[in-house]
Amino acid sequence: MPNIVVLVKQVPDTYSERKLSDSDHTLDRDSADAVLDEINERAVEEALLIKEAQGGEVTVLSVGPDRATEAIRKALSMGADKALHVSDAALHGSCVIQTSKVIAAAIGKVDSVDLVIAGNEATDGRSGAVPAILAELLGYPQLTHARKVEIDGSTIKVTRETDEGLTHLEAGLPAVVSVGEKINEPRYPSFKGIMAAKKKPVETLSVADLGIDAGEVGLGSATSKVVEVAPKPPRSAGQRVEDEGDGGSKIAEYLVGQKLI
Amino acid sequence: MSEVLVLVEHLNGEIKKVTFELLTAARELGAPSAVVVGSAGTAAKLKESLAQYGAEKVYVAESDDATGFLVTPKVDVLATLVGAKSPAAVLVAASADGKEIAGRLAARTGSGLLVDAIGLEGSGSDVTAVQSIFGGAFTVKSQSTKGTPIVSVRPGGVEAVEASGAAAEETVEVTATDAAKATKITGAEPIVGGDRPELTEAAVVVSGGRGVGSAEKFDVVEKLADAFGAAVGASRAAVDSGYYPAQFQVGQTGKTVSPQLYVALGISGAIQHRAGMQTSKTIIAVNKDAEAPIFEIADYGVVGDLFAVAPQLTDEVAKRKG
Numbered sequence: 001m002p003n004i005v006v007l008v009k010q011v012p013d014t015y016s017e018r019k020l021s022d023s024d025h026t027l028d029r030d031s032a033d034a035v036l037d038e039i040n041e042r043a044v045e046e047a048l049l050i051k052e053a054q055g056g057e058v059t060v061l062s063v064g065p066d067r068a069t070e071a072i073r074k075a076l077s078m079g080a081d082k083a084l085h086v087s088d089a090a091l092h093g094s095c096v097i098q099t100s101k102v103i104a105a106a107i108g109k110v111d112s113v114d115l116v117i118a119g120n121e122a123t124d125g126r127s128g129a130v131p132a133i134l135a136e137l138l139g140y141p142q143l144t145h146a147r148k149v150e151i152d153g154s155t156i157k158v159t160r161e162t163d164e165g166l167t168h169l170e171a172g173l174p175a176v177v178s179v180g181e182k183i184n185e186p187r188y189p190s191f192k193g194i195m196a197a198k199k200k201p202v203e204t205l206s207v208a209d210l211g212i213d214a215g216e217v218g219l220g221s222a223t224s225k226v227v228e229v230a231p232k233p234p235r236s237a238g239q240r241v242e243d244e245g246d247g248g249s250k251i252a253e254y255l256v257g258q259k260l261i
Numbered sequence: 262m263s264e265v266l267v268l269v270e271h272l273n274g275e276i277k278k279v280t281f282e283l284l285t286a287a288r289e290l291g292a293p294s295a296v297v298v299g300s301a302g303t304a305a306k307l308k309e310s311l312a313q314y315g316a317e318k319v320y321v322a323e324s325d326d327a328t329g330f331l332v333t334p335k336v337d338v339l340a341t342l343v344g345a346k347s348p349a350a351v352l353v354a355a356s357a358d359g360k361e362i363a364g365r366l367a368a369r370t371g372s373g374l375l376v377d378a379i380g381l382e383g384s385g386s387d388v389t390a391v392q393s394i395f396g397g398a399f400t401v402k403s404q405s406t407k408g409t410p411i412v413s414v415r416p417g418g419v420e421a422v423e424a425s426g427a428a429a430e431e432t433v434e435v436t437a438t439d440a441a442k443a444t445k446i447t448g449a450e451p452i453v454g455g456d457r458p459e460l461t462e463a464a465v466v467v468s469g470g471r472g473v474g475s476a477e478k479f480d481v482v483e484k485l486a487d488a489f490g491a492a493v494g495a496s497r498a499a500v501d502s503g504y505y506p507a508q509f510q511v512g513q514t515g516k517t518v519s520p521q522l523y524v525a526l527g528i529s530g531a532i533q534h535r536a537g538m539q540t541s542k543t544i545i546a547v548n549k550d551a552e553a554p555i556f557e558i559a560d561y562g563v564v565g566d567l568f569a570v571a572p573q574l575t576d577e578v579a580k581r582k583g
């Protein structure tokens with residue numbers, strides 16, 4: 001009966017324009033619509049599939065501003081049992097390493113964790129490193145970029161899928177798993193699920209609650225800093241022609257003109 | 262001159278091109294030291310090519326554990342070297358493994374992590390990473406504020422240039438892996454690369470979308486790609502529909518490509534697709550819908566049926582290349 005913590009992140013919707021704030025170069029979270037990152041829906045789905053097969057409890061964990069409650073509710077309405085939300089003004093501008101330390105401390109608040117499930121890469125920062133850093137900090141094995149997860153007692157087997165191909169992995173629990181895009185199709189929350197989610201417990205924690213000093217997190221003590229930001233001028237449309245049976249030749253002429261062929 | 266560590270990516274005794282890019286980038290900052298982690302005898306096969314791209318030193322970390330466990334043996338070796346050599350920076354490829362190695366190494370050594378750089382500036386300990394974020398909408402420069410800058414560098418971000426290096430070998434002890442904290446690799450099914458260039462490295466990319474209609478018909482895309490000597494890409498809709506394998510997906514959740522020429526066939530140009538290709542130098546689009554958003558960013562667009570336009574273009578390109 002594995003106890004599972006699923007890590008979810010609220011990110012700016014990629015359908016809306018994403019910006020950096022002018023003042024401190026951090027993500028301008030108010031300029032874009034915010035959604036539960038799609039890959040995290042797959043992480044929640046995988047946790048629920050494991051729970052449905054083997055029992056246990058699914059806790060959702062998110063580190064982020066107050067708005068992240070929307071992402072948490074979505075995960076709960078899919079079927080997760082309860083949630084932890086670390087929200088603290090001091091976290092503003094935290095780097096990947098600091099965020100991972102906060103997540104690791106929050107995982108420590110959950111009783112007897114067997115499995116941590118995350119997305120392989122967030123669509124905003126695209127650092128693709130939080131799950132591995134958590135494994136480092138927690139001293140757990142990492143089974144990342146999973147396309148398939150099998151748990152048998154205290155052994156976990158994962159098929160990892162990357163550009164290199166497939167790698168078969170095996171380790172003991174507790175472990176950190178990150179899921180890739182091809183692992184499953186996340187379910188839609190049912191009406192019943194949405195109603196039930198409203199009553200599920202969400203515990204909100206500050207960094208102090210995690211035993212972390214506010215000075216250790218946030219922009220001021222981040223391990224990396226942005227020194228310059230330049231927006232790229234958007235591309236504009238070039239020529240467009242209707243195909244009149246010579247479309248391919250016309251492209252070829254254009255490419256010859258550009259010295260591309 | 263201070264040392265810059267470069268983790269070598271290799272498979273079956275061959276070095277990946279990204280490693281030569283990393284060595285080139287490292288030369289901007291200091292003296293490149295290549296770090297080879299692998300099974301016994303690996304470094305001997307790689308040494309000559311490393312010297313050709315300016316590696317002054319080659320650290321050799323060879324053992325069975327090095328290939329038997331995921332990610333951690335490489336982190337162990339790099340952490341040892343960071344402690345012993347105090348390098349100016351550590352560069353790894355921003356591949357799935359590389360991003361994870363960089364993250365763990367930064368956490369372990371109390372260093373700053375700079376992710377997915379497309380270029381490096383500075384010298385000595387003053388290292389600035391150039392990054393392209395939100396699908397190329399912003400260019401950002403960042404620095405590490407603690408420890409040794411640990412940088413993952415995007416494949417194709419830096420152009421590899423040859424330079425000769427001494428490639429002096431030095432053996433590094435691989436610490437035995439603590440199996441309880443590590444992940445065993447029990448098997449692998451590597452993708453056998455075809456004759457086409459690697460997607461992220463290709464000068465020309467020809468991509469197909471849902472408009473291609475089926476896996477069989479994707480050969481229209483492949484034939485045009487082969488006429489150019491190009492890599493083949495696909496939209497997520499094409500991948501999800503089973504027309505083309507996932508590793509060829511271009512876009513926000515796929516590859517980021519920045520070729521000289523990008524040809525989009527039957528791709529609408531959704532923002533998530535554009536995120537992976539809009540920094541291409543020249544963009545050509547063929548789509549039968551004149552309103553398709555891909556035309557907003559195309560340098561040259563043809564409104565028409567890709568099954569008429571692409572084969573004609575294939576013939577024209579083949580003719581000119583003779």
Ligand SMILES: Cc1cc2nc3c(=O)[nH]c(=O)nc-3n(C[C@H](O)[C@H](O)[C@H](O)COP(=O)(O)OP(=O)(O)OC[C@H]3O[C@@H](n4cnc5c(N)ncnc54)[C@H](O)[C@@H]3O)c2cc1C
Binds near residue numbers: 471515529537
């Ligand atoms: C979180 C998230 C991440 C995503 N990541 C990615 C990603 O990494 N990469 C990606 O590509 N998408 C991604 N998407 C999906 C994206 O939103 C689009 O759904 C997808 O790019 C559409 O692919 P498409 O253009 O092939 O298909 P469609 O939008 O269906 O377009 C097909 C086009 O083909 C044209 N067409 C049809 N037949 C012909 C013909 N015979 N000749 C010429 N033209 C023809 C049509 O006019 C149409 O414009 C993501 C979405 C989300 C929400």
Ligand SMILES: Nc1ncnc2c1ncn2[C@@H]1O[C@H](COP(=O)(O)O)[C@@H](O)[C@H]1O
Binds near residue numbers: 008039064
């Ligand atoms: N602030 C956060 N709160 C909770 N989970 C997170 C947070 N940041 C990253 N993660 C998890 O780590 C995964 C990979 O993110 P990243 O390494 O930032 O690309 C995400 O898909 C989440 O599951």
